[in-house]
Amino acid sequence: MSHAGDHGALMDEVYRRQRRIYDVTRKYYLLGRDHLIEQMDVQSGQSVLEVACGTGRNLAAMRQRYPQARLFGLDISEQMLLSARAKLGSEAALARADACKFDPETLLGVDHFDHIVFSYSLSMIPDWQSALSEALRHLAPGGTLHLVDFGDQSALPRWFRRGLLMWLAKFHVTPRPDLPDVMRRHAGADDGLRQDALYRGYATYARLSRRSAA
Template sequence: MSDVTSPTGDLMDSIYRYQRHIYDLTRKYYLLGRDRVIRELEPPQGGCVLEVGCGTGRNLIKAARRYPNALFFGLDISEVMLEKAQLEIDRAGLGERIRLARADGSDFDPQGLFGRPDFDRVFYSYSVSMIPAWEQALACGYAATADNGRMLVVDFGQQEKLPRWFSRLLMWWLKQFHVTPRSGLDAVVGSYGRARVTPLLGGYAQFAVVSR
């Protein structure tokens, strides 16, 4: 893993130093749509997939099992989350097919990190709402997407069709973890050209696919 330090990385380490041990157990109840991203990855035979903000490695492990003929890469700014991810990847026996690196999702060099200029698939699963420079992060991901490849994003929406009390409660809860749903996500991914943005569960989440 490459070495990177930043105030954001320190903050994420402080938040998840202990939560990483129960993260996947608790987040499955409200990080909805993650498995849809995995289903729609569909990398080509021998393809390469990058997750930006891979956290505990949960998505990479599930995707690697679903697509045994692809290679997977993950980056995260939190050292403690990467330690957890590497532990889980090794336990799953997938160390030869999943590589991790510590990097800022809004400023990363895929060639320097992984020896690759681009990937057939790049995806973000509830990480855009945690990256301060999120628009720049999406630009980096799009730049790292190979020609004829796809970038996929799932994250919190604006809950436009859900009760107001629910939206207020959710926003309060997310704020405790420095999570901010991005109201302009659809416009940003739409600016890249061939993009499909789908609201999920009354706007609870939004799912985007950008074809390059």
């Protein structure tokens, strides 16, 4: 089995039962997801791809806020996609794929996207930097990459950080403390990059806007 196949099988096993209670339980600690959605400013007819869309919770919220958007989602777990398909029906095009290498034209009939979203997913993707690079490769000129994930918790008590890391490890989640530096390296001279620490560093939020084509 390939590395991607191994990870997909692991995620299916992790979420085979958890997917049924995922949205209820995660709302207490996946903080900043709605902040990301509120900051997106999706215009009518624009395309939005969520990489590792999980149960479709965020795409459903985007549908409510941006009803004229064209929504797409990818996930490596077929189990999570079962929940996403049930939640979204025909309101979003969904496909199973590896975030580190995918062909959106073949999978979804779209070559590039106006908005691409990572929401608490880079911390679950082993080769997360490749996933980030792959997403940027499919971002349209003038498009925007949006992400939120666990931060460095630098302003929170040490006991809280230790406990959080132990808890996250049970679900194969590894925060990426160097994510802000990696985002800065990806930002070109003409790109717009905004990065914010949320909730005393509990979460990190970033938005990278590519310049429009000449």
